[in-house]
Amino acid sequence: MSARRRAAVAVALLVGLSGCGGSAADDGGQTLTVFAAASLTDVFTDLGAALEDQQPGLEVRFNVAGSSALATQIVQGAPADVFASANETQMSVVTDAGLAADEPAVFASNVLEIAVPAGNPGGVTGLADFAREDLTLAVCAPDVPCGAAAAQVFAAAGVTAVPDTQEEDVRAALTKVELGEVDAALVYASDVASAGESVEGVAFQEAEQAVSDYPITRLADAANPDAARAFVDLVLSEAGRRALTDAGFREP
Amino acid sequence: MTRARGRTPAPLLVPAALAVAFLVLPLAALLIRAPWTRLGTLLAEPAVGEALRLSLVSASAATGISLVLGVPLAWVLARSRARGRTVLRALVTVPLVLPPVVGGVALFLVLGRQGIVGSWLYDSFGVTIPFTTPAVIIAETFVAMPFLVVSVEGALRAADTRFEDVSATLGASRWTTFRRVTLPLVAPGVAAGAVLCWARALGEFGATITFAGNFPGTTQTMPLAVYLALQRDAEAAIALSLVLLAVSLATLLLLRDRWLGRAVP
Numbered sequence: 202m203s204a205r206r207r208a209a210v211a212v213a214l215l216v217g218l219s220g221c222g223g224s225a226a227d228d229g230g231q232t233l234t235v236f237a238a239a240s241l242t243d244v245f246t247d248l249g250a251a252l253e254d255q256q257p258g259l260e261v262r263f264n265v266a267g268s269s270a271l272a273t274q275i276v277q278g279a280p281a282d283v284f285a286s287a288n289e290t291q292m293s294v295v296t297d298a299g300l301a302a303d304e305p306a307v308f309a310s311n312v313l314e315i316a317v318p319a320g321n322p323g324g325v326t327g328l329a330d331f332a333r334e335d336l337t338l339a340v341c342a343p344d345v346p347c348g349a350a351a352a353q354v355f356a357a358a359g360v361t362a363v364p365d366t367q368e369e370d371v372r373a374a375l376t377k378v379e380l381g382e383v384d385a386a387l388v389y390a391s392d393v394a395s396a397g398e399s400v401e402g403v404a405f406q407e408a409e410q411a412v413s414d415y416p417i418t419r420l421a422d423a424a425n426p427d428a429a430r431a432f433v434d435l436v437l438s439e440a441g442r443r444a445l446t447d448a449g450f451r452e453p
Numbered sequence: 454m455t456r457a458r459g460r461t462p463a464p465l466l467v468p469a470a471l472a473v474a475f476l477v478l479p480l481a482a483l484l485i486r487a488p489w490t491r492l493g494t495l496l497a498e499p500a501v502g503e504a505l506r507l508s509l510v511s512a513s514a515a516t517g518i519s520l521v522l523g524v525p526l527a528w529v530l531a532r533s534r535a536r537g538r539t540v541l542r543a544l545v546t547v548p549l550v551l552p553p554v555v556g557g558v559a560l561f562l563v564l565g566r567q568g569i570v571g572s573w574l575y576d577s578f579g580v581t582i583p584f585t586t587p588a589v590i591i592a593e594t595f596v597a598m599p600f601l602v603v604s605v606e607g608a609l610r611a612a613d614t615r616f617e618d619v620s621a622t623l624g625a626s627r628w629t630t631f632r633r634v635t636l637p638l639v640a641p642g643v644a645a646g647a648v649l650c651w652a653r654a655l656g657e658f659g660a661t662i663t664f665a666g667n668f669p670g671t672t673q674t675m676p677l678a679v680y681l682a683l684q685r686d687a688e689a690a691i692a693l694s695l696v697l698l699a700v701s702l703a704t705l706l707l708l709r710d711r712w713l714g715r716a717v718p
Contacts, residue, residue, distance in 0.1 A: 269684035277687075337566070337581055342667060344685040365584035366666025367673075369681065377666070381567040382583050 233261045233428040234280060236271040238287035238346070238415065239370040240311065240388075243395045244448040245285070245436075252428075252435055259428055267345035267370035268292075275300060275420065282429040285417040285436070287311070287371075287389075288346035292416040302423060305416035308436050309450040312412055313350055314390040315403035316378045323384030328354060328405045330385060331362040339374045339386035342367040346413060347374070351387045353411035375400070389413070394449025414453060480698065487695055488688040495692040503670045504678040505696060511586065511674060512654035515593035516601075519650045523601040524643060528631070530602070531609035542606075549599045556595050557663025564591065564664075588665035589672050593654035600653050601646035608642020609635070648708050652701060 233252075237245045242265045249261035264271065264281070268291035275281055276298050284301075285308075286292040292305050317325050323336045331338055340362060341348035348367065355362050365383070368374040374386040379399050393402035417436055419429040435441050442452060461469065488495065495501075529535070530542050548556055564571040564582045574580040582588050616638060620630040636643070658676040665672040667681065675697050683690035 267684060273683055273687065337584060339584075339666065342681050342684075344681050364668065365671075366668050367681075369662060369667060369684075380561055380565060382561060382565045 230258045230260055231256075231425055231428060233259060233282050233425050233432060234264065235261060235283040235285065235432060236264045236266075236275060236279070236281045237283075237285045238268045238271070239265050239372040240287055240347070240391055241265065241285055241415070242372060244391075244444050244450070248435055248441060248444055249432070251440075252432055256428070256431065261428075261432070265372075267341075269294075269345045270370070280422070280424060281420050282423040282425050283417065283419055283432055285415060286346070287415055288349065288413045289416060290349070291346060292418070295420070296418070300421050302419040302421045302426065302429075303433075305418040306433070306437060307414045307416050307453040308441070309415045309445045310412050310453050311389040311391050311415065311450055312408040313347070313354055313387055313405075314393045314408065315385050315405060316375055316388045316393050316396065316400050317385045317403060318378055318381045318383075319399050319401055321401055321403075322381075325385045325403055327403065328358045328360050328407055331355070331364065331387070332360050334363055336384040337382070338362070338364045339366045339368055339377045339383045340364040341371055341374055341387070342369055345370055347371040347387070347389060350411035350413055354387075354405075354407045357410035358405075358407040389449075391449035412451075415450070483691060483694055483698060487691055491688060492692055492695075495689050496696065500669050500673075500678065501693065501696070504673050504675045504693075505700075507586070507589070507670070507673065508655055508675040508697075509700075511589045511593055512597075512651050512657075514590045515597055515654040516647055516651040518590070518594045519598040519601045520643070520647060523598045523646075523650075524605055524636075527602045527605035527609060528635070531606045546599045546603060548596055549603070553592075553596050553657065553659030553661075554663050557592060557660035560588075560592060560595060560660065560664040564588075583664055584666040584668065584672060586665075586671050589661055589674060592660035592664045593657045596657050596660050597650040597654040601643075601650040604646030604649055605639060605643050608639040608646075611642075612638045644708070648704065652704065655697070655701065 233249075235245065235249065242263075245263060245265075249263060253259055253261055264274070264279075268286040268288065271284065272286065272291040272294040275284055275295050284292070284295055286295075295301055296305060315325060315328070317323065323330070325336070330336060331340070340351045343349060343352055347370075351362075366377070368377065368386075371388050371392055375388050375392045375396060377383045378386045378388075379396060381399075385403075390402065390404070390408075393400055417433055419426060419433055423429045436445075446452060526545065530538060530545075561568060561583065563569050564574075566572060566575045566581055566583070571582055574582065582591065612635070616634050617630050620634045621627070625633065656676055657674070658680065661672070661674060662677055662680070667673050667677050673681075675693060679690050679693045679697070682693055
């Protein structure tokens with residue numbers, strides 16, 4: 202089962218990565234483009250499908266990546282209707298550039314959790330294990346929100362981490378755990394919740410030192426402001442909140 | 454007649470000019486937008502030197518491995534009469550067209566800790582390949598070696614085989630013929646292939662970040678540093694890009710007259 206799961210992960214990775222260059226043809230139907238932090242991949246995909254059901258003819262497209270990459274893309278003029286960031290810092294990159302249509306609203310929060318492969322082969326019990334040289338460890342790059350949060354919890358715990366890789370976004374770190382290539386990765390609690398059987402979570406106390414708030418906003422240059430409002434409203438609605446908490450996020 | 458040949462036909466002129474603009478403008482933009490005043494401080498960061506050193510070392514190592522393994526492979530493809538050569542050629546040039554990220558995932562499935570070969574390495578010797586500098590070199594070799602193979606094979610096919618025949622009739626063994634006749638004959642092709650291979654390895658991103666991960670000093674090459682810098686500080690990314698651009702240009706200029714001008718694969 203675990204081998205099949207790994208194969209599925211590999212396939213999903215292939216499809217996801219080779220698909221990111223794809224462009225949707227303008228087929229007359231309305232398209233809503235949402236730029237969302239990598240950690241929101243699953244729950245936003247579900248919410249997008251729900252919105253498509255509500256509004257026939259609407260196609261919701263997602264660009265998921267590290268929030269920092271997304272903020273850069275938006276500032277560089279990428280066509281987006283909605284931006285959901287994994288922390289306030291990257292949202293402020295967009296608001297400071299005067300590109301947000303509304304005051305960003307915080308819709309969820311998240312804490313870090315240690316993700317280990319099923320069975321925890323490295324015997325990881327807490328944050329201190331990130332100082333172990335004998336383990337293969339992944340964290341997020343300091344440039345992306347989960348990496349910034351990781352630096353905070355390591356500082357709070359007084360742990361000098363010795364990661365083997367600094368991944369470009371949180372899902373890349375999670376994938377390395379799913380593939381069984383690292384003994385532990387520091388990801389969000391919601392990522393562990395979304396990962397299924399191949400990944401186990403190890404919670405740790407210092408996580409509370411770095412609670413990430415997720416803000417969302419419509420963008421000033423939105424090609425489809427009405428659909429953008431509908432999506433933001435859906436995320437902030439009771440149904441959206443429930444979907445987010447089910448996916449392992451906290452209420453803001 | 455000679456004058457007419459030198460003049461470009463009008464229908465070719467406009468697209469050709471467009472092509473030049475298309476290829477050159479982005480590079481010019483890098484220079485125009487470069488943060489010249491901050492350049493010194495941006496490039497003085499130790500991470501930059503580390504990334505550059507790692508890039509140069511791993512690209513050179515990947516080229517070395519590609520030469521040792523790729524030239525013999527090119528000979529087999531060009532000269533051997535074994536059946537299935539066409540299939541073999543198609544197979545070994547797949548990395549040319551494969552998205553590098555896919556290559557990175559594929560490398561995991563072979564050399565990763567759970568991979569076909571990697572799991573044996575890990576269980577028997579405790580060796581983990583991903584997330585190490587050798588992983589960078591492996592990823593770069595995987596992506597870049599086909600460039601060398603294709604180039605050398607082309608040179609071998611274009612080379613006059615009569616020299617080899619003469620060498621054989623004079624009593625030289627096949628190995629001697631290869632070393633003393635064939636190899637010098639295709640040296641320009643090998644050099645051109647090596648430069649292509651090196652340049653491709655230097656720019657490698659997708660397979661590297663997937664298979665080798667990203668860690669300053671061990672696996673963060675220049676392209677990875679550029680990508681991550683772009684998430685934090687666009688000017689820093691431009692500064693790093695300039696360094697890569699300078700290295701690539703210097704290599705091209707240095708080698709063009711010496712070898713590349715003569716080698717037309």
